[in-house]
Amino acid sequence: GAVVSQHPSWVICKSGTSVKIECRSLDFQATTMFWYRQFPKQSLMLMATSNEGSKATYEQGVEKDKFLINHASLTLSTLTVTSAHPEDSSFYICSAPGQGSGNTIYFGEGSWLTVV
């Protein structure tokens, strides 16, 4: 079946540096992908909707200049956390809607970011 691959699975970076997370659809084309952030014991919070070939749509309160999203192809969306701070440490996960009806959600494996 369809698979969404996300990497890195976990990353540790220093404050002030940038980190890029990739999300790939492996056997289908995803014109739309979603990026979520999840803090411990919290729900998945939608950060932005990534649209192939156009600008991402950010949710209220999410800084678009800090969380750069690029969706240059139908199989790849990237999230770059710029000038990372310890409070950006979280679980970041992407997803793509399934093909056809049924509201299927294909999740990437998620990326644990720790900023030290």
Next chain:
Amino acid sequence: RKEVEQDPGPFNVPEGATVAFNCTYSNSASQSFFWYRQDCRKEPKLLMSVYSSGNEDGRFTAQLNRASQYISLLIRDSKLSDSATYLCVVFTGGSYIPTFGRGTSLIVHP
């Protein structure tokens, strides 16, 4: 009021117990409902869809009550491996963007 609310728990139950979770949603235009399971530090995985007529899959039963705007998940004969967080997921109207509850934590102990 949050769009989708769940009791975060944790629900701490012995093996073999029956446990039930509820999830309430605020938007009456909500149309599709699902339960997902999320293990620690992993991505959520689909457990089951929820229909008005109810849906049963082995030890798991899901129900939808549109009048009261809640869905439920019943787990019978709990196993240790059922320990996880259970997420309620709701799609509203024609949107393909899901809304997630914060999840209910289940701990099944020997």
